[in-house]
Amino acid sequence: MHETPxxxxxxxxxxxxxxxxxxxxxxxxxxxxxxxRLWHMAVLAALADFGPHAQRDLAAxxxxxxxxxxxxxxxxxxxxxxxxxxxxxDRRRVVVTITPAGRTALADLTSEASAVQEGVLAPxxxxxxxxxxxxxLRLFAHLHEETVRER
Amino acid sequence: MHETPxxxxxxxxxxxxxxxxxxxxxxxxxxxxxxxRLWHMAVLAALADFGPHAQRDLAAxxxxxxxxxxxxxxxxxxxxxxxxxxxxxDRRRVVVTITPAGRTALADLTSEASAVQEGVLAPxxxxxxxxxxxxxLRLFAHLHEETVRER
DNA sequence: CCAATTCATAGGTGCGAACCCATTATTGGT
DNA sequence: ACCAATAATGGGTTCGCACCTATGAATTGG
Numbered sequence: 001m002h003e004t005p006x007x008x009x010x011x012x013x014x015x016x017x018x019x020x021x022x023x024x025x026x027x028x029x030x031x032x033x034x035x036x037r038l039w040h041m042a043v044l045a046a047l048a049d050f051g052p053h054a055q056r057d058l059a060a061x062x063x064x065x066x067x068x069x070x071x072x073x074x075x076x077x078x079x080x081x082x083x084x085x086x087x088x089x090d091r092r093r094v095v096v097t098i099t100p101a102g103r104t105a106l107a108d109l110t111s112e113a114s115a116v117q118e119g120v121l122a123p124x125x126x127x128x129x130x131x132x133x134x135x136x137l138r139l140f141a142h143l144h145e146e147t148v149r150e151r
Numbered sequence: 152m153h154e155t156p157x158x159x160x161x162x163x164x165x166x167x168x169x170x171x172x173x174x175x176x177x178x179x180x181x182x183x184x185x186x187x188r189l190w191h192m193a194v195l196a197a198l199a200d201f202g203p204h205a206q207r208d209l210a211a212x213x214x215x216x217x218x219x220x221x222x223x224x225x226x227x228x229x230x231x232x233x234x235x236x237x238x239x240x241d242r243r244r245v246v247v248t249i250t251p252a253g254r255t256a257l258a259d260l261t262s263e264a265s266a267v268q269e270g271v272l273a274p275x276x277x278x279x280x281x282x283x284x285x286x287x288l289r290l291f292a293h294l295h296e297e298t299v300r301e302r
Numbered sequence: 303c304c305a306a307t308t309c310a311t312a313g314g315t316g317c318g319a320a321c322c323c324a325t326t327a328t329t330g331g332t
Numbered sequence: 333a334c335c336a337a338t339a340a341t342g343g344g345t346t347c348g349c350a351c352c353t354a355t356g357a358a359t360t361g362g
Contacts, residue, residue, distance in 0.1 A: 002299050004291075005196035005306055007261065013268045015287035020171015022294050023164040028348095037231065037348090045156035056309065061153060065250040066349060092309045092358045110158065117164045123293045128286060129163065135275065135283045136166035140155075143173050144273040148153050151294060177319095188318085207339065216321065221341055243328045243339040308359070315352075322345075329338075 018119070033053045035110065037062065039072045044081060044106040047098035054093040063147070081105050170271070174302040177267045187260060190223045192213065195232060195257040198249035214298070232256050 007016045018131035028038060042062055047053060050061075055073065059066040073096060076082040087093035098106070121129050159165045179189060193213055198204060201212075206224065210217040224247060227233040232253035238244035250255070272280050 001208060002295075003201075004301060005297065007196040007200050007257070008193060009288065009291070011264055012284045013178060013271055015284065015291050016167075017171045017175035017178070018167070019287055019290050019294065020167045021175070021190060024168035027164060034245070042156070042159060045158040049158055050154075051154040053280075054309085057152060062276070063153070066309080067166070067173070067311070067313090067352085068350075074179075074311095090309090091360070094310065098201040099176070106158070111174070113162055113164060117162060120164055120167075120290065123289045124286065131282065132286045133163045133166065133175055135279060135286075136163065137160065138274045139271065140160070140166050141188065143170065143271070144153075144155065145250050147173075160359095190319095203340080205342095216339070217339080218322085218343090219320075241329070241339085245340065304362095306361085307358105309357085310336080311355085311357105313353085313355105316353105317349090318347105320345105320347085324341100324343085325341080325351105327341105329336100331336085332334090 003080055023116070023120050026120065027113055030112050030116055031109065034109065034112070036105075037072075039068070040076055040081075041106070041109045041113075043069075043107050044098060044102055046081065048097060048103060048106055052097040054087065056087055056093070057144070058096065074110070079105070090096060158219055160277050162288050174267070177271065178223055178264055185260065187261070188223075188258075190219070191227055191232075192257070192260045192264075193218075194223055194227060195260070198233065199254060203246050203248040205238065205246055207244070209247065227253070230256070233234060262293055266273060274294065 023039075028094055031037060031041065039062075041124055042064075043058060046058060046061055046117075053061070055069050056066055059069045062069075064072075073082060073084065079101075080099055083097045084094050085097070087095045121132075124132065175189075182188060182192065190213075194209060197209060199213055204212070206220050207217055209215075210220045212221075215223075224233060224235065228235055230252075231250055234248045234250055235245050236248070238246045272283075275283065
C-alpha cells in the first residue's frame with residue numbers, strides 16, 4: 001500500500017528530484033541546529049575556496065539575489081565568521097573576507113554534511129558512490145553551463 | 152567568476168539537491184503550462200498503476216496530507232480526469248477512479264516529463280543514463296524504506 | 303562637472319508546499 | 333442504542349525561498 005507508482009519510478013528526473021529533496025531537507029535540518037541555513041554555508045565555501053569577494057561577485061557566483069546576500073552576510077558577520085570592509089579602490093564596493101572562526105565553522109558544517117551524506121548514500125559501496133558523483137557532476141556542469149549562458 | 156566552490160561540488164548531496172531542484176523546477180514549469188502541478192500527475196499515476204483508491208489510501212501511498220488530497224482531487228475531478236464515488240461498503244470512504252480522459256492526460260504529462268528529462272540528461276549516453284537510474288532507484292528505495300518504517 | 307550607472311542596503315511581496323484543526327457523516331464495538 | 337474512532341472536507345497558518353523596488357553613496361563617461 002506504500003509502493004510508489006512505477007510510472008513515476010521510471011522517470012529519472014522524478015528520482016532525482018525526490019532524492020535531491022530529501023538530501024536537501026536532511027542537511028537543512030542539521031544546519032538549523034547550528035542556526036545556519038544552506039546559503040550561509042555556500043557563502044563561506046565560496047570565500048574559503050576563492051578568497052575575498054565583493055558582494056556583487058558573491059551574488060553572481062552563487063546565483064543569488066544581491067539583496068539576499070546582504071542578509072546572509074549580516075548574520076555571518078554577527079557571528080564573526082566574515083569581515084566586511086570598504087574597498088579603498090572603489091568605495092561603493094564592500095569586500096568580504098572569511099575569518100579563522102569562519103573557516104572553523106565551515107569545516108564543522110562540512111563534516112555535518114558528510115554525516116548526512118553517509119546516511120543518504122548508505123546503500124552504495126565506494127565504487128558506486130564515486131560513479132554517482134561523477135555522473136551528477138557532469139549533469140551539474142551542463143546545467144550550470146546553460147544557466148550561465150542565458151545571461 | 153561563475154565557478155561553483157569546489158568544497159560544495161565535492162559533496163554528492165549538494166549535487167543531488169542542486170540537480171534535483173532544477174529537474175523539479177523544469178518539470179513544474181512545463182506542467183504549469185497545462186495548469187497542472189506535480190501532485191496531480193502523481194495522483195493520476197497512482198490511480199493508473201494501482202487502480203482505484205480510497206482517498207486516505209492515496210494520501211498514505213503518496214505521503215501527502217489527506218486534506219491536500221482533497222484539493223488536488225477537486226481540480227482533477229473538475230477536469231474530468233478522475234471520478235469520485237461513495238464506497239457502498241463503507242459510505243465514509245470515497246473511492247477515486249481515473250477516467251479515460253485522465254489516462255490520456257497522464258500519457259501527455261509523462262511525455263512532457265520525458266522531454267524535460269532529455270534536456271537534463273543530455274550529457275549522458277544510454278549506458279550512463281541506465282546506470283544513473285539504477286543508482287538513484289536504490290537510493291530512493293532505501294530512503295523510502297526508512298520513512299515508511301518511521302510510522 | 304553633470305548625468306547616468308553601479309553597489310550595498312532596507313523593506314516588502316508573492317508563491318508553493320507542508321501542516322494543523324474543526325466539522326460532518328458514517329462506522330464498528332460494546 | 334450509544335460512544336469512540338475513522339473519512340472526507342473546508343478553512344486557515346506558517347515557512348522558506350525567490351524576487352522586486354526604492355534609497356543613498358560613490359564612481360565613471362561624455
